[in-house]
Amino acid sequence: MRHIISVLLENESGALSRVAGLFSARGYNIESLTVAPTDDPSLSRMTIVTSGSDEIVEQITKQLNKLVDVIKLLDMTAHPHIEREMALIKVRVGEAADREEVKRLTDIFRGRIIDVTQQTYVIEITGEGSKLDAFLEAVSPFPVLEVVRSGVMGIARGDVALQL
Amino acid sequence: MSETASSSTAITGAEIFCRSLQAEGVDVVFGYPGGAVLHIYDALYRQDKVSHVLVRHEQGAVHAAEGYAKSSDKPGVALVTSGPGATNAITGIADAYMDSVPLVVFTGQVPTSLIGNDAFQEVDTVGITRPCVKHNFLVKDVKDLATTIKKAFYVATTGRPGPVVVDIPKDVTAASCEFEYPESIHMRSYNPTSGGYTGQIDKAVDLILSAKQPMIYTGGGVILGKGSEALTEFTRKLGYPITNTLMGLGGYPSSDKQFLGMLGMHGTYEANMAMHHADVLIAIGARFDDRVTGNIEKFCPHAKIVHVDVDPSSISKNVKVDVPIVGEVEPVLRALIKALDAANAKPDPEALDAWWKQIREWQSQDCLKYDRDSELIKPQYVVQKFWELTQGEAFVTSDVGQHQMWAAQFYGFDKPNRWINSGGLGTMGVGLPFAMGVQFAHPDATVGCITGEASIQMCIQELSTCYQYQLPIKILNLNNRYLGMVRQWQEFFYQGRYAMSYMDALPDFVKLAEAYGHVGMRIDQPGDVEGAIKEALAQKERLVFLDFITDQSENVYPMIPAGAGQNEMILV
Numbered sequence: 187m188r189h190i191i192s193v194l195l196e197n198e199s200g201a202l203s204r205v206a207g208l209f210s211a212r213g214y215n216i217e218s219l220t221v222a223p224t225d226d227p228s229l230s231r232m233t234i235v236t237s238g239s240d241e242i243v244e245q246i247t248k249q250l251n252k253l254v255d256v257i258k259l260l261d262m263t264a265h266p267h268i269e270r271e272m273a274l275i276k277v278r279v280g281e282a283a284d285r286e287e288v289k290r291l292t293d294i295f296r297g298r299i300i301d302v303t304q305q306t307y308v309i310e311i312t313g314e315g316s317k318l319d320a321f322l323e324a325v326s327p328f329p330v331l332e333v334v335r336s337g338v339m340g341i342a343r344g345d346v347a348l349q350l
Numbered sequence: 351m352s353e354t355a356s357s358s359t360a361i362t363g364a365e366i367f368c369r370s371l372q373a374e375g376v377d378v379v380f381g382y383p384g385g386a387v388l389h390i391y392d393a394l395y396r397q398d399k400v401s402h403v404l405v406r407h408e409q410g411a412v413h414a415a416e417g418y419a420k421s422s423d424k425p426g427v428a429l430v431t432s433g434p435g436a437t438n439a440i441t442g443i444a445d446a447y448m449d450s451v452p453l454v455v456f457t458g459q460v461p462t463s464l465i466g467n468d469a470f471q472e473v474d475t476v477g478i479t480r481p482c483v484k485h486n487f488l489v490k491d492v493k494d495l496a497t498t499i500k501k502a503f504y505v506a507t508t509g510r511p512g513p514v515v516v517d518i519p520k521d522v523t524a525a526s527c528e529f530e531y532p533e534s535i536h537m538r539s540y541n542p543t544s545g546g547y548t549g550q551i552d553k554a555v556d557l558i559l560s561a562k563q564p565m566i567y568t569g570g571g572v573i574l575g576k577g578s579e580a581l582t583e584f585t586r587k588l589g590y591p592i593t594n595t596l597m598g599l600g601g602y603p604s605s606d607k608q609f610l611g612m613l614g615m616h617g618t619y620e621a622n623m624a625m626h627h628a629d630v631l632i633a634i635g636a637r638f639d640d641r642v643t644g645n646i647e648k649f650c651p652h653a654k655i656v657h658v659d660v661d662p663s664s665i666s667k668n669v670k671v672d673v674p675i676v677g678e679v680e681p682v683l684r685a686l687i688k689a690l691d692a693a694n695a696k697p698d699p700e701a702l703d704a705w706w707k708q709i710r711e712w713q714s715q716d717c718l719k720y721d722r723d724s725e726l727i728k729p730q731y732v733v734q735k736f737w738e739l740t741q742g743e744a745f746v747t748s749d750v751g752q753h754q755m756w757a758a759q760f761y762g763f764d765k766p767n768r769w770i771n772s773g774g775l776g777t778m779g780v781g782l783p784f785a786m787g788v789q790f791a792h793p794d795a796t797v798g799c800i801t802g803e804a805s806i807q808m809c810i811q812e813l814s815t816c817y818q819y820q821l822p823i824k825i826l827n828l829n830n831r832y833l834g835m836v837r838q839w840q841e842f843f844y845q846g847r848y849a850m851s852y853m854d855a856l857p858d859f860v861k862l863a864e865a866y867g868h869v870g871m872r873i874d875q876p877g878d879v880e881g882a883i884k885e886a887l888a889q890k891e892r893l894v895f896l897d898f899i900t901d902q903s904e905n906v907y908p909m910i911p912a913g914a915g916q917n918e919m920i921l922v
């Protein structure tokens with residue numbers, strides 16, 4: 187099963203490689219991993235999307251907790267939660283009709299066009315991964331030059347909060 | 351002896367290193383110098399509280415530090431230079447990681463300004479060691495040095511112990527700042543003893559007392575956690591049978607009648623059969639290693655399992671357990687004993703009688719028997735004689751192979767921390783440097799190193815260290831002219847195709863020992879074994895290398911072959 191695990195860890199050089207190294211050394215799946223410092227600059231927050239049987243995911247959380255740089259973690263999958271991913275997509279839109287159609291699709295998906303040239307659009311779109319997939323499918327008739335996806339971020343709904 | 355050194359004048363990083371070690375109560379560092387650590391060596395030279403032992407290879411330094419730690423209640427400390435010094439230390443660090451040995455290993459590093467430049471003798475030590483340390487640090491500022499050393503000792507010795515590497519660039523050892531060694535340390539990201547198991551104790555006791563065919567299975571955690579007294583009390587109170595893993599030997603007195611010997615691949619028939627038929631398994635400080643479980647599908651098919659371990663990731667990793675207890679063995683065992691005393695129920699005496707009757711029957715197999723009338727020296731006999739002649743009181747190290755198994759099977763350990771070997775990584779070459787570390791921790795004790803002619807050659811250079819420091823280690827070389835353990839597998843599973851397992855062109859070990867300044871003896875008659883060991887033990891001041899020419903074809907029995915269950919042993 188797919189799991190989203192959010193991790194608070196020390197914002198220290200090497201902390202990221204400890205997590206990445208753990209996953210590769212133990213052969214755990216890693217679908218995406220995002221990380222950035224939090225409002226407290228001594229802390230980083232990481233979101234890992236992984237998959238595995240219950241036993242494996244239990245080991246993953248235990249092994250993550252065992253890393254000395256990891257302070258706390260939360261398996262979002264156990265709670266109602268929100269996940270979001272952002273994509274930046276560059277599409278070639280040479281013809282006026284193409285421009286119109288891509289603009290229309292972007293609106294339907296509540297995306298935004300954030301860069302415009304004679305030949306190209308850059309589209310920003312956020313949502314769950316499946317929405318991003320659907321949008322990419324929708325624009326696939328046009329020449330897509332580049333796709334940048336952020337990887338998934340997650341947060342629990344309601345009172346559940348991953349904090350110190 | 352925590353001298354909380356503090357001073358208002360600035361001192362160098364190298365001096366901070368020495369003062370920090372003093373504050374930690376470190377009395378000996380095993381190491382080898384080189385460019386990146388010269389400031390540190392200079393500072394060590396100019397103080398006299400921390401002594402330094404010069405090994406002959408950095409692998410030896412780390413193994414010696416392991417031997418020191420495993421046989422005492424203090425962490426081991428090693429110091430090596432950057433680049434090749436650090437890479438030579440890796441095997442020792444990985445060994446300590448697998449067996450949870452508390453170590454602090456200091457590595458020199460190129461100056462911070464050169465890091466990442468492919469500078470002379472630069473390696474990414476933090477990167478290379480990351481998968482085989484409990485934690486590691488790169489110290490970039492002299493102001494962080496003392497605190498980092500404090501953290502390193504704290505992390506290495508608490509919770510599930512393990513090796514911690516501290517990588518120190520040369521300029522950090524030259525720079526100065528005021529020194530203050532922290533009294534105590536708090537790390538928000540590291541809380542090794544969480545406690546909170548009280549609710550589980552009652553559940554465990556109910557299950558333990560409901561058993562008809564109970565079995566206690568304990569491991570290295572009992573040794574590491576100083577739990578053997580509590581374990582002995584707990585086990586005797588229940589009257590249940592007990593087995594130890596290779597790493598747990600000495601955790602329960604082997605001479606006790608409740609002890610069934612070691613379990614696992616080369617464990618006793620009775621221990622493995624009792625595991626297989628148990629209805630309640632009480633696992634304490636053991637990690638269900640594959641050498642213990644055999645085929646996991648067939649492991650303990652009838653048992654409900656209680657598992658006590660300080661590391662949550664050891665629990666339900668290989669085998670699903672029914673009552674997990676996360677905690678230190680000692681306090682958990684004390685809590686269990688208290689709860690047992692308070693419980694109304696008692697173990698079912700009739701069921702227990704029947705169970706012991708069954709176990710005695712398995713014991714009558716005499717699974718460790720060997721030919722005592724052989725004209726050749728039987729390796730088992732050598733170990734047994736050594737045990738007798740040392741009254742089971744020696745510290746025994748071993749290398750890896752058949753001799754290791756015979757040492758485990760035939761030297762009866764009644765006390766913890768006396769049996770020092772490499773279980774998890776299975777590192778040939780550890781035996782001699784382990785013995786050095788043990789002898790430094792226990793200068794007056796008898797230290798025996800039971801080894802094989804192949805393993806001993808992997809760190810043979812340390813004979814020179816032994817001479818320099820006059821370490822009176824007794825080396826028992828069970829010389830079968832084979833990579834015996836490999837040969838045994840080839841005999842059993844490769845139709846006797848002995849690829850590369852014959853040890854050709856062996857040195858004359860007697861002359862070799864003598865060349866290093868020691869006493870060498872070659873023994874090739876069974877009748878001479880006892881006399882030779884006695885003579886060696888009488889040489890209290892000298893290292894004696896006993897080269898026993900043993901039966902080449904001897905195998906280690908019993909054995910659970912790969913893929914088999916615990917009840918499917920090959921017997922002699």
Ligand SMILES: Cc1cc2nc3c(=O)[nH]c(=O)nc-3n(C[C@H](O)[C@H](O)[C@H](O)COP(=O)(O)OP(=O)(O)OC[C@H]3O[C@@H](n4cnc5c(N)ncnc54)[C@H](O)[C@@H]3O)c2cc1C
Pocket residue numbers: 448449450509510511568569570571572574575576594595596597598612613614615616617634635636637638639641642658659660661664677678679680750751754772773774775776777835
């Ligand atoms: C050639 C060869 C043959 C081998 N054959 C066998 C064999 O037949 N039988 C056998 O048993 N082994 C054998 N081994 C060893 C085997 O590979 C493992 O190293 C060993 O079984 C592990 O022992 P353990 O379970 O006691 O774990 P250890 O590695 O000793 O781990 C200790 C466990 O205790 C926990 N712990 C540590 N401190 C504490 C504490 N204070 N409180 C609570 N828990 C704590 C740790 O978290 C860990 O889970 C062999 C090795 C070699 C090289």
Ligand SMILES: Cc1ncc(C[n+]2csc(CCOP(=O)(O)OP(=O)(O)O)c2C)c(N)n1
Pocket residue numbers: 749750751752753754776777778779801802803804805806828830832833834835836
């Ligand atoms: C460093 C290392 N290399 C290889 C092995 C694989 N191995 C395990 S036992 C063994 C043979 C050991 O021979 P010896 O020391 O003579 O002991 P014996 O089995 O003959 O008693 C080998 C090669 C190992 N454990 N460690």
Ligand SMILES: [Mg+2]
Pocket residue numbers: 751802803804828829830831832833834
């Ligand atoms: Mg051999």
